[in-house]
Amino acid sequence: MAAEQKKKSDYLVEVKDLKEYFPVKTGLLKTIPLKAVDGVSFNIRPGETLGLVGESGCGKTTVGRTLLRLYEPTGGEFRFDGELVTDRNIFRLRKKMQMVFQDPYSSLDPRMTVEDIIGEPLDVHHLYTTKKDRHDKVMHLMELVGLNAEHATRYAHEFSGGQRQRIGIARALAVNPSFIVCDEPVSALDVSIQAQVINMFEDLQDKLGVAYLFIAHDLLVVHHISDRIAVMYLGRIVEVADADELNSHPLHPYTLSLLSAIPIPDPETARHSHRIILEGDVPSPLHMPTGCPFRTRCRYATEHCAAECPPLTERGNGHMVACWEK
Amino acid sequence: MAKNLDIPAPEKSKLSLQLDPKVFEKATDEEKRQQDVMAKSTTFFRDGMKKLFRNPLAVISMFILVIVICVMIFAPMIVPYGYSDIISVNGHRDKTAANLAPFQYSQAEQEYMKENDVSLFPHIMGTDELCRDYFIRVVYGTRVSFLVGVFAALMVLVIGSIYGSISGYAGGRVDLVMMRIVDIIYSLPDLLIIILLSVVFKETMDFSKVPLIGKLGTNMVAMFIVFGLLYWVGMARLVRGEILTIKENEYVLAAKSMGASSGSIIRKHILPNCLSVIIITTAQEIPAAIFTESYLSFLGLGVALPMPSLGSLANTARSGMQSYPWKLIFPAAMIVLIVLAFNLIGDALRDAFDPKLRK
Numbered sequence: 001m002a003a004e005q006k007k008k009s010d011y012l013v014e015v016k017d018l019k020e021y022f023p024v025k026t027g028l029l030k031t032i033p034l035k036a037v038d039g040v041s042f043n044i045r046p047g048e049t050l051g052l053v054g055e056s057g058c059g060k061t062t063v064g065r066t067l068l069r070l071y072e073p074t075g076g077e078f079r080f081d082g083e084l085v086t087d088r089n090i091f092r093l094r095k096k097m098q099m100v101f102q103d104p105y106s107s108l109d110p111r112m113t114v115e116d117i118i119g120e121p122l123d124v125h126h127l128y129t130t131k132k133d134r135h136d137k138v139m140h141l142m143e144l145v146g147l148n149a150e151h152a153t154r155y156a157h158e159f160s161g162g163q164r165q166r167i168g169i170a171r172a173l174a175v176n177p178s179f180i181v182c183d184e185p186v187s188a189l190d191v192s193i194q195a196q197v198i199n200m201f202e203d204l205q206d207k208l209g210v211a212y213l214f215i216a217h218d219l220l221v222v223h224h225i226s227d228r229i230a231v232m233y234l235g236r237i238v239e240v241a242d243a244d245e246l247n248s249h250p251l252h253p254y255t256l257s258l259l260s261a262i263p264i265p266d267p268e269t270a271r272h273s274h275r276i277i278l279e280g281d282v283p284s285p286l287h288m289p290t291g292c293p294f295r296t297r298c299r300y301a302t303e304h305c306a307a308e309c310p311p312l313t314e315r316g317n318g319h320m321v322a323c324w325e326k
Numbered sequence: 327m328a329k330n331l332d333i334p335a336p337e338k339s340k341l342s343l344q345l346d347p348k349v350f351e352k353a354t355d356e357e358k359r360q361q362d363v364m365a366k367s368t369t370f371f372r373d374g375m376k377k378l379f380r381n382p383l384a385v386i387s388m389f390i391l392v393i394v395i396c397v398m399i400f401a402p403m404i405v406p407y408g409y410s411d412i413i414s415v416n417g418h419r420d421k422t423a424a425n426l427a428p429f430q431y432s433q434a435e436q437e438y439m440k441e442n443d444v445s446l447f448p449h450i451m452g453t454d455e456l457c458r459d460y461f462i463r464v465v466y467g468t469r470v471s472f473l474v475g476v477f478a479a480l481m482v483l484v485i486g487s488i489y490g491s492i493s494g495y496a497g498g499r500v501d502l503v504m505m506r507i508v509d510i511i512y513s514l515p516d517l518l519i520i521i522l523l524s525v526v527f528k529e530t531m532d533f534s535k536v537p538l539i540g541k542l543g544t545n546m547v548a549m550f551i552v553f554g555l556l557y558w559v560g561m562a563r564l565v566r567g568e569i570l571t572i573k574e575n576e577y578v579l580a581a582k583s584m585g586a587s588s589g590s591i592i593r594k595h596i597l598p599n600c601l602s603v604i605i606i607t608t609a610q611e612i613p614a615a616i617f618t619e620s621y622l623s624f625l626g627l628g629v630a631l632p633m634p635s636l637g638s639l640a641n642t643a644r645s646g647m648q649s650y651p652w653k654l655i656f657p658a659a660m661i662v663l664i665v666l667a668f669n670l671i672g673d674a675l676r677d678a679f680d681p682k683l684r685k
Contacts (some may be wrong), residue, residue: 048622080615094585119592121584157508316620 012081012211013067013179016057016319019075020059020066024044024286029141034285036062038235039076041312046178049204051226051243053219053258057282060215061102064181067213068099080179095125098172100182104164114167115152118142121174141170144207145200166200173204186221191215197226219258223247224227228318233257234285234293237312241319251321253298292324300325336446337411345676374602377678380485384674387667394664406447406538409466410632416565421459432457451656455646458602464656471616472664474499476633478553478615479578483608485554486561491592491600493562494569507564516556543630549622553615561607568600602679610672613665620661636661 016061018040021033037059044050052060066073069090078085080093080282093157098121118138121127128134139149140247145166165185172180182201186194202225203208214223221245222229229246231239231254239252250256257276264270278297283289291309304324312322378384407413414421415434423432425592429448431439450461490620493504572578573596581591597604618637622628623637631638636657643653 038376042631091585094583099580099583101576101580103576107580109577109595109599120581120586124581124590133629168580175584224406300552305658 004146006091010045011043012046012048013042013066014074014079015043015076015171015212016041016078018063018066018078020071021074029107032286033074034283035235035288035295037066037286038236038288040237041076041231042230042240044179045213046214047211048228049205049208049214049226050105051222052213052215053217053222053229054232055217055284057309058085058232059091060217061183063232064099064183066214066216067181068094068097095175095182097179098175098177099181099183100165100168100172100185103308104161104168105188105189107168108164110155110157110193113155114142114147114159115154117143117156117167118170118174118299125175125177137174138170141174144204145172146149160193165193165197169197169204173208173210176208177210181213181215183215184216184217185214187218194221201225201266215235219262230261231258234282236290236293236309236322238294238322239320240312242317245319249319251285251319252294253300254294261310266299279306292322356471374675374679378674379673381677383670383679387563387637387670389458389676390430390663390667391671394468394660394667396470398465402462405459405461405465406464406473409462409634410458413453413459418421420457423453423643424455425646426453427650428652429453452650452652454642454653460653460656463639464636464660466614466656467636470633470635470639470666471619471661472575473551474546474619475612475616475664475668478550478618479608479611480556481550481554482558482605482611483562484609486558487565487597487604489558490515490565491569491596494566495573495588495592495596497570497573501566505563508562511556511559514556516552517622518553519556520545520548520622523551524627536668540635541630543628543633545627548550549619553618557611557615561604561611563602564603564607568603572596579682600674604674606676607677609668609675611673613668614669614681617665 005133018037020037021035023031024034025031035088040059040063049255052063054060062071065071067078067085069085069087072121080097083089083093085093094153095197101281113199115135115138117142119134122137123132128137134246138152142149142152147170151159151163156167159167165188170187185201186197189197198221201214205212211223214222214225219229222247226243228240229243231246232235232250233254239246239250239255241249246255247259250259253276257278260274260276264273280297283296289296289306291302291307292298293309295305300323302325308324310322310324311318314320328489331416354432359422372377402409412430413420415432420432420434422434426432426449430452430593431446431449432453435446449459451464452460453459456465464670467486489508493501493508496504524545524547527548530548531544568587578595579590581595584593619628620640621635624641626638626639629635639657640654640661643657646653
């Protein structure tokens with residue numbers, strides 16, 4: 001066991017067959033599991049960004065939260081820097097992994113000053129010796145994310161969405177983590193602010209070498225920041241590839257439809273492009289279709305798809321797809 | 327942007343919104359500085375206090391309460407009569423001083439004043455049927471009622487908010503069990519329990535040696551116990567409901583993802599955010615407790631004689647209502663004044679701090 005722990009792998013984050021089921025009451029005593037995440041596996045190298053895309057309710061956020069043990073995982077394993085993450089070592093590991101939240105309005109405590117918000121992780125992990133030390137560290141973090149020193153005594157409600165998200169990022173960086181889960185950090189922001197915040201994420205990665213799991217539903221944003229992209233559908237990863245590879249040669253029919261839904265800024269090109277519109281609704285995760293979860297909306301679905309769920313298989317160049325037909 | 331100024335504006339198309347940079351001028355330094363000026367940083371609490379002091383009803387109520395509290399504290403030092411002492415003139419008990427009207431002197435007092443050419447302290451509210459100064463009795467009655475109200479509210483505050491925050495924060499099965507207990511307590515008849523407890527205490531325990539409680543009597547002990555046992559449930563429910571919504575906020579999740587313990591999350595994030603609800607409910611709990619004490623005393627379940635309370639004063643005044651109406655009016659008016667002032671302050675607090683009622 002000890003030997004196994006010492007063996008360091010290339011990957012900082014290794015997730016294998018992660019499962020998260022929520023019990024849902026359907027009757028007086030009957031509960032059935034809601035399979036929010038059903039067997040997700042991925043790896044992230046140090047300093048790399050993995051984008052995670054999918055539509056609302058597909059389990060992206062749950063993956064991020066389960067990694068940080070905000071939810072107890074139902075199954076699967078998660079290794080961080082070669083070390084198996086359990087309830088026992090999670091407190092120590094939280095110094096190395098942090099999270100940036102989606103809603104910059106509800107993720108900051110309205111009763112705390114910016115200095116206290118950013119200093120909170122320092123308090124929790126006792127990362128300073130004197131009050132001055134804490135102040136200096138907070139000031140450094142604020143400078144890192146482009147906030148003025150005079151903002152320190154202000155309250156969160158006095159800031160714009162973009163500034164609030166910067167505060168949230170500074171808070172995540174306070175413990176000097178090597179991995180940050182970014183849970184749709186830009187979806188609540190204006191497009192112009194989105195660009196600023198995304199560029200800041202990239203700058204911080206260059207400076208500090210952190211790895212990101214970047215969760216978003218906007219493929220353009222994810223393509224811009226990610227080295228690799230994983231596409232999720234109904235609690236499963238259906239395709240993983242390098243960002244450019246996924247953009248130019250998408251294989252899974254779901255990825256194809258997602259890519260075709262990206263608005264094209266040039267009307268001339270847009271007129272000639274073909275938009276794939278999916279039919280039907282997303283099936284309820286309480287009553288998943290047999291076999292491939294996407295088959296109910298897939299044009300290429302066959303009997304094989306209904307009978308058996310396709311595994312994620314390698315198609316060369318690190319491009320992995322879960323589909324029988326492609 | 328400054329770079330663009332040198333480039334000649336391209337030819338305008340008809341439907342374009344293109345702006346001509348020539349019609350703009352650069353902002354002066356002073357104008358730029360004006361942009362930097364921001365409003366002074368205010369907290370939610372300070373903002374609420376400002377609103378509170380702008381509410382005339384609240385200010386008047388606070389003023390009245392301050393006066394009542396001052397009278398309560400200082401009147402016994404100034405007035406030369408005791409709440410249980412029969413008025414005495416020149417060392418002799420004054421048997422003629424029963425049931426005097428406000429500012430009236432008894433025969434013995436009038437003679438004494440004439441003989442010695444001095445003036446005695448007036449009986450501001452007259453005297454009662456046992457020749458005791460009524461004003462000082464009302465003041466002591468107010469003291470008792472006030473203390474009961476404040477202590478009961480504090481007890482409700484402590485027990486209710488701790489119970490409610492644990493129940494709300496833990497959620498799930500713990501919450502279910504804790505809230506069913508609250509439901510059961512809600513259905514218990516408080517009056518019956520006070521009567522039962524005071525009967526039991528009278529038979530089994532002797533509080534007469536205990537300093538403060540000895541004077542207040544066993545009924546008061548029973549009443550405090552009932553406040554501690556039963557009256558916190560409303561507060562617990564409110565705090566629980568508030569916490570259920572607060573804990574869904576992402577900042578609580580963020581604190582969890584940092585590794586903060588449940589205790590520190592409750593202390594640092596959850597309680598400060600439901601503080602306004604707690605303050606408001608406590609302010610509204612005080613008059614409720616004063617009222618309960620008054621009606622229990624009125625029913626004869628209140629403080630032990632000779633200690634007065636506003637309710638017991640009103641009760642004894644009932645028998646002579648037609649001849650001496652002021653003896654009922656003074657304590658009743660005092661109850662109304664205090665309860666109304668607290669209620670108005672409670673309402674004003676809610677208006678000032680409840681974000682949903684903000685205009």
